[in-house]
Amino acid sequence: xxxxxxxxxxxxxxxxxxxxxxxxxxxxxxxxxxxxxxxxxxxxxxxxxxxxxxxxxxxxxxxxxxxxxxxxxxxxxxxxxxxxxxxxxxxxxx
Amino acid sequence: xxxxxxxxxxxxxxxxxxxxxxxxxxxxxxxxxxxxxxxxxxxxxxxxxxxxxxxxxxxxxxxxxxxxxxxxxxxxxxxxxxxxxxxxxxxxxx
Amino acid sequence: xxxxxxxxxxxxxxxxxxxxxxxxxxxxxxxxxxxxxxxxxxxxxxxxxxxxxxxxxxxxxxxxxxxxxxxxxxxxxxxxxxxxxxxxxxxxxx
Amino acid sequence: xxxxxxxxxxxxxxxxxxxxxxxxxxxxxxxxxxxxxxxxxxxxxxxxxxxxxxxxxxxxxxxxxxxxxxxxxxxxxxxxxxxxxxxxxxxxxx
Numbered sequence: 001x002x003x004x005x006x007x008x009x010x011x012x013x014x015x016x017x018x019x020x021x022x023x024x025x026x027x028x029x030x031x032x033x034x035x036x037x038x039x040x041x042x043x044x045x046x047x048x049x050x051x052x053x054x055x056x057x058x059x060x061x062x063x064x065x066x067x068x069x070x071x072x073x074x075x076x077x078x079x080x081x082x083x084x085x086x087x088x089x090x091x092x093x094x
Numbered sequence: 095x096x097x098x099x100x101x102x103x104x105x106x107x108x109x110x111x112x113x114x115x116x117x118x119x120x121x122x123x124x125x126x127x128x129x130x131x132x133x134x135x136x137x138x139x140x141x142x143x144x145x146x147x148x149x150x151x152x153x154x155x156x157x158x159x160x161x162x163x164x165x166x167x168x169x170x171x172x173x174x175x176x177x178x179x180x181x182x183x184x185x186x187x188x
Numbered sequence: 189x190x191x192x193x194x195x196x197x198x199x200x201x202x203x204x205x206x207x208x209x210x211x212x213x214x215x216x217x218x219x220x221x222x223x224x225x226x227x228x229x230x231x232x233x234x235x236x237x238x239x240x241x242x243x244x245x246x247x248x249x250x251x252x253x254x255x256x257x258x259x260x261x262x263x264x265x266x267x268x269x270x271x272x273x274x275x276x277x278x279x280x281x282x
Numbered sequence: 283x284x285x286x287x288x289x290x291x292x293x294x295x296x297x298x299x300x301x302x303x304x305x306x307x308x309x310x311x312x313x314x315x316x317x318x319x320x321x322x323x324x325x326x327x328x329x330x331x332x333x334x335x336x337x338x339x340x341x342x343x344x345x346x347x348x349x350x351x352x353x354x355x356x357x358x359x360x361x362x363x364x365x366x367x368x369x370x371x372x373x374x375x376x
Contacts, residue, residue, distance in 0.1 A: 006130045006133055006136075008136075016127055019123060019124045019127065020124065023117065023121065023124070026113060026116055026117045027117065029113060030110060030114065030117070033102075033109050036100045036103065036106075039100055039101055039155075039157065039158035039162060042100075042102075043151055043155060043186075044182070044185065046147055046150060046151045047186055050144050050147050050186075053140055054144065054375060056140060058368060060140070061137060061368070061371065063133065064133035065351070065364060065367060066364050069347070070351070070360070073352045073353075073355050078348075078352070082344065084134050085347060086340060086343070088134060088138070089343065091137075091138065092137075092141055092371075093336060148281060156270065159253075159273060160270050163253070163257075167261050172254075176258075179253060180246060183246070186277075194318045194319060194321055194324075196315075196324075204312060207308060207312045207315065210308055211308045211309065214301060217301060218298060218301045221294060224288045224294075226288055228350075231343060231346070231370050231374075232373065234335055235374055238332050238335050238336065241332050241335070242332065245325055245328045248324055248328070249321075251321065252322065255321075276322060276325050276329070279326065279329040280325075
């Protein structure tokens with residue numbers, strides 16, 4: 001398998017802190033469901049976790065664009081990297 | 095504090111299974127970051143978790159609409175429940 | 189064909205004003221494309237029109253929920269109206 | 283004012299055809315509102331136009347990334363072009 005260099009190394013700690021917080025929020029939602037908390041309060045938490053995940057995604061997307069995509073300029077990989085980026089953006093728009 | 099009856103009781107087990115899977119996926123992403131996996135693979139996982147959370151949200155939103163919102167018809171709570179529902183929909187659209 | 193009563197009558201003028209503004213914005217974008225305006229400026233306009241359309245959608249969705257959906261409570265149409273509402277919300281989440 | 287070269291020139295005709303179709307759809311929605319058509323049918327049309335606009339946006343975003351963003355690599359504009367791209371992606375995620 002082709003080895004890809006990851007571009008988010010300098011943001012790794014920040015991303016890990018955010019993901020661990022998100023994991024805690026998911027556990028919190030599981031507890032709310034267990035306790036039968038009001039639907040609206042649960043839904044607000046779910047929306048907050050989706051927003052937090054989107055933020056993590058945008059941090060990585062930025063580093064990926066600056067690194068992998070820009071570095072592909074003029075190489076035979078350029079079209080592939082652009083395609084990958086656009087597919088990701090479409091997935092995040094869903 | 096006013097006690098709200100939650101409408102998703104009959105979907106509780108289904109929701110809990112989905113949330114526990116999501117928790118596992120978040121742990122998986124943390125591991126990918128730790129190992130410096132390729133940005134695009136990480137981003138695809140994040141998009142998948144957001145989609146799974148949206149699905150859980152829609153399950154609860156449906157039960158909430160069928161239960162809390164419909165049951166408020168003709169009561170002094172009707173406007174409040176409609177407002178709550180619309181605010182939630184806007185949050186999920188972000 | 190079954191005749192449905194529309195629930196947004198009391199918002200009709202407001203919605204028409206918003207749609208005519210949106211139509212003008214679309215014409216403006218066509219002009220920008222014709223003049224080869226900078227991509228980012230065009231994209232900002234497209235995002236603004238999508239946001240304006242979402243707003244119109246939420247106005248109608250609110251009236252529909254208050255009217256058609258709530259009025260279906262306890263009738264044989266209830267499940268159908270809930271299904272319709274959830275399908276719409278999913279479409280707007282895309 | 284700084285003159286930006288637009289990157290979508292080779293897609294101009296395709297974009298114009300799409301925008302003119304969208305303009306027609308907006309007119310169609312205005313007519314539906316005038317005739318008091320069923321909310322769900324109107325909302326489905328609004329969702330369709332938003333999807334069509336997103337498609338136009340993604341076409342331009344792709345050309346912009348291939349052109350303006352990639353061409354900024356190694357220049358003093360690089361950071362600015364990355365910032366612009368990420369702001370656009372966030373706007374489209376709303």
